[in-house]
Amino acid sequence: MMVNLENAIQFHLDSPLPGHDAHAKMLPPSSEAQHYEIPEEHKEAAVLLALFQKKSDWHIIYMKRSTRVPEDKHSGQISFPGGKYEEDDDSLEHCAIRETVEELGIRADTIKILGALSPIFVYVSGFVVYPYLAVLKSLPEYDLQESEVEQVYEVPLSYIIKQDSISVKDIHIRNTKIKDVPYIDIEGETLWGATAMITSELTYIIQKHLRHDV
Secondary structure, eight states: OOTTHHHHHHHHHTSOOOTHHHHGGGOOTTOHHHHHOOOSSOEEEEEEEEEEEETTEEEEEEEEEOSSOTTOTTTTOEEOSEEEOOTTOSSHHHHHHHHHHHHHOOOGGGEEEEEEOOOEEETTTTEEEEEEEEEESSOOOOOOOTTTEEEEEEEEHHHHTOGGGEEEEEEEETTEEEEEEEEEEETTEEEOHHHHHHHHHHHHHHHHHOOSOO
16 A cells, blocks of 8 residues: 555645656557647636545546437546536636546535646547546545436546556547547556546556555
8 A cells, every 4th residue: 555645645636747758658548639739718627636545545536428419429437426517616626626527526625626737638538637646535425417427437546557457449439539649448448548648647656656566
């Protein structure tokens, strides 16, 4: 088990982030420029990487997006809880917490924000996504927003950071085949794209700066 994970991560979030170098490990082929060339007209969103300790391991929460929203271009995909920045949000950090509370039912007072990871442009939907890393003060209790969330996955960090957890395959989406996409299998589901790239930055920080294995 990693010693002082929370303190170690918070310390390294105050240092220059690996950003592009970490994202590149999970970057779909031929899409690099599209993730970093942000158009003047774009929308903003925030997501939450929620970590919590269960038994002897740290876990991270993912969710499978509902297929009930036809206009959702990421319908049915594995993602972090989060969503569009609204005028009523005090900040992007507040947006990440609000969306997590709405989608998963986790109480806001159990969420402790450690800091922000590198933003990334999701060109398919036109959003710049701002990821926030948090720890939960207690085990999560869910009340899922069924219109948005199909399922929740509690994935051990020990699995996520393993080098052999990453595979490559062709992905078929919206009548398009994307070849040789890096992905991580999450209980039979495919973690890929922007969510995988954001995950890669977290694992990069853990692998580079922490001496103790999960």
